[in-house]
Amino acid sequence: MDAGGASDSSRQVRVRFVTKLPPPLRAPPTSIAVPADLTRLGLSEIVNSLLLAASPGHQTQPFDFLVDGELVRLPLQEFLLAKGISAERVLELEYVKAVAPKKQEDPCPHDDWVSAVDGSNRSFVLTGCYDGLARVWKNASECMHVLEGHTDAITSASFINRGVESEGRLHVVTGSKDRSLCLFKFDTSVTVPKQIGAYKILRGHTSSVQSIAVDPSRDMICSGSWDSTIKLWSVEGSEADGDTVSVKKRRTNSDSSGPEESQFEGSATSTFLGHMQCVSAVTWPEQQTLYSASWDHSVRQWDVQTGKETWNMVCGKALNCLDCGGESSSLIVAGGSDPVLRVWDPRKPGTLAPIFQFSSHKSWISACKWHPSSWFHLVSSSFDGKVMLWDLRTAWPLASVDSHKDKVLCVDWWKGDSVISGGADSKLCIASEIGIV
């Protein structure tokens, strides 16, 4: 460290490094004077050298620094000036591991645009593709199963059971532009039958199904469609009832899928009317409430039992994606037909102004997701071909993943430390080893 040179040119700030990280990464809590023009890199170097002094086996790694719950993204001096913090007192710098992908896994090639991805299962990744097939990838490297059933592009796909307890059997739902939803069930231990047909088709939408969401108790599905309705479907529902229907309406060309497979048809249990245009995104964070975003520029909250909308917010842009998360999963993030990712707090009364705006993208935002466990972290994908990681505590992106050559259509977290994204370059890209604690 060139402390001598730095002290000539600028002022010094007394800082104390604190952390919530486990002990091997805990620096001594004494306050030290550092040059005030240090950036994140310089601070990171100091912490690393402190840690190295404490334990010689320490591996150097980047850190991020928090002052009063705000990430330091400027030189320390400028940051203090901008925030109006006095440089006289000892500054408490909390450091956390820097959030950025360290590794790019090999992309998984598809036959067509990858339009849907689900990473809620720890060992499998589900992708939906424009060729009408859904694929299940084991450990993000080999395609285990191909799920057939749709006649048009898949827009959305989701695991119904995502837990480890039903490791043997996976339950999957997909929505497609052919106006239907398909339910698939398959055994993960058996690797021989690569192609699996849908055991149940849910029909009822009059236009493309745009998004689907599974409720927290795993026995309901909701779907938003271009016919501006939201429909609720039960997963298992009336199995017997569905059977009788299937006898009559069994498709004639289903013999290709094999005689042993029977196909049921289900119909919606309820329909939510209210949106004026395409319902582009739905999410079901709690048992009783679901949120929907639409091209009519509104985000609505629905009461599942009554089917009435309980909250309506107009944001002025056509919306493409929506997710709930943050503190007690009550914040709403949505992106749409402009490059700004916005976060709203529906609990805040009387205002419809977004509480956070992230505007580093260059084009439409196609997908956004909260981190499943962290309150602060978000991932978003855009038509400019970038996937960006965000932290609510700073307006700058934490990291930007440039692995796609074309539009990115879908993105999700996987295993808590990876980001999987699919795009118009027919690839599923995985950025892993993101250090989110």
Add this chain to the structure above:
Amino acid sequence: MGHSDGDHDDLSADDSPWSEDIWSDDNEGSLSFEDSGEGSDAESDETDALAAEESDSSEDEVAPRNTVGDVPLVWYKDEEHVGYDISGRKIKKRDREGRIEAYLRNADDAKNWRKIYDEYNDEEVQITKEEAKIISRMLKGKTPHTNVDPYPDYVDWFEYDDKGHPLSSAPEPKRRFVPSKWEQKKVVKLVRAIRKGWIKFDKPKEEPNFYLLWGDETDTADNKRQGLSYIPAPKPNLPGHEESYNPSVEYIPTQEEIDSYQLMYEEDRPKFIPRRFDCLRSVPAYEKALREGFDRCLDLYLCPRTRKKRINIDPESLKPKLPSKKDLRPYPRTCYLEFKGHNGPVKSLSVEASGQWIASGSSDGTIRVWEVETGRCIKVWKVGGVVHRVAWNPQPDRHILAAIVDHDLLLLNAEIGDEEVQMRTKKLLHIEELAPEEEETGDKKPAVKWVNHDKFDGIMLIHHKAVSTVEWHFKGDYFTTVVPSGDSRAVLLHQLSKKHSHHPFRKLPGLPIAAVFHPSQKMFFVATKKFVQVYDLQKAQIVKKLESGVREISSISIHPGGDNVIVGSKDGKLCWFDTDLSTRPYKALKTHLKDITSVTFHRKYPLFASSSEDCTAYVFHGMVYSDLNQNPLIVPLEILRGHSSSDGRGVLDCKFHPRQPWLFTAGADSLIRLYCD
């Protein structure tokens, strides 16, 4: 007696006999008194005399005693006497009494203080108590007599308001109530005098007959009065130090500076270069004298004798007041999506009613359907000919695409939507072969022939000549095509459900360019080269004829309200017609440098746009108010650039998204761009 005599005399003359009478009376009285008091001492005699004097109020009564007159008594100071009485005898001075004597007398006699010494007559006079009182009152400044009150209480003898009886019982005379005749006469006299000018109120101002000979010439107030426009010469600057014949050294430019002047432009060079001379004698003659004299004469001769009117107007204030662009959001601003796939100029595009898909036709011989949200091409028809125009059926449950391929019209099933809709569409796009056979009998070639198109499972409408445009009716059953060279069969109406065509408009004022249906009523607009004809379809008659005043109309669009029409022209002008207002353009916007290829209104937002061969598209705010008194508000909002020119052609078509404030533009660079808010 005297009374009668004094009757004609004046008052003073009248008074004298009275006083004489009294005088005589008094004399008698005093005489009698003297008689009674004979033999008394001198003092008593004196008192008698005093009493006699006292009885007489007049001063003249005392005068006979000493007759010297009003002479200073100092003259008699050394004499024995003080004067002479009336009979000329000397009046002897009395002996002077000593001071002790006087004091004693004063002490003896209590009345002594009232005695006054009369120098003139040389005697002592005793004044009475009353007289003393009067004197003392006069000394105090009061009225002499005690019984005189100088400030008595005012008694208003003439107040009769409170009195029971007026002073006079005579009624108020009439003259109190009528205007005075004499006053009126006097006023009339004055008025007449004023009118005739005998009485003048303000005297005319005396004009000074002198003026400032050396006064400031620039004072134009005087010059104006002469009627001549006097233009004073501009004042020259006063000479400075550098113009002295021997200026200080610092004013003298160095040789380098003088050389550098030669490099300057002639206008920038300094007019005067200071030089030093030892004495005034060595100063040469002014070298430019002749030149300047000539210039001066030239100036006088050529000077335009006009007064330059300077107007200081802020140019900003001349701009019309337009609302700020921020308040007019949303409107398309930036391009976020490009639809790539065509290999030739995209000549036309059309947006499906729900806004989920767009269709485009290109000169590479393909018709493509794109998904708006991702920009993915989902369907391609290789029709093999140049696609001039595509149009979606506006009905959301009829996914029929009308396209002009080469000369003819092709109706295609877009094959989107659910099975039921697709079945219906399929049925609609099927014609029985028998029907058109019978019409072939006429010797003239029929205007239109409906033929099944097997390859694309659609209908081909074979026109007798090349078709240029196609437009759907808002209900989706009728559509119109324009055959510019079709003479009397130039504008055709087709009914899809009956597979029937007819041509109701026989006569048109020029070559038809485009034809459109009214967005909600049974009206029809036909644009010819210079005019727009408005027809009522029900009554089958012309309603209005709009004169555009442009060289050649290229495109037309109707406001969703139906009362406003915009027309784009080949000379880059955009005309807005308010059909309620006039048949002439309400506003003509000269915006584009090259031909306007397409104009379009937004169905929901107050927006309209125009695209042009100069590779730009303009977006305007066009608010139409329901209040008939308020004219439409037109605000230019944004110039959308991004397309590149190819073969000198720019943007060939533009269409708004039906529900979002987005604009699609089709370019000659084979791209379709989507501009979002």
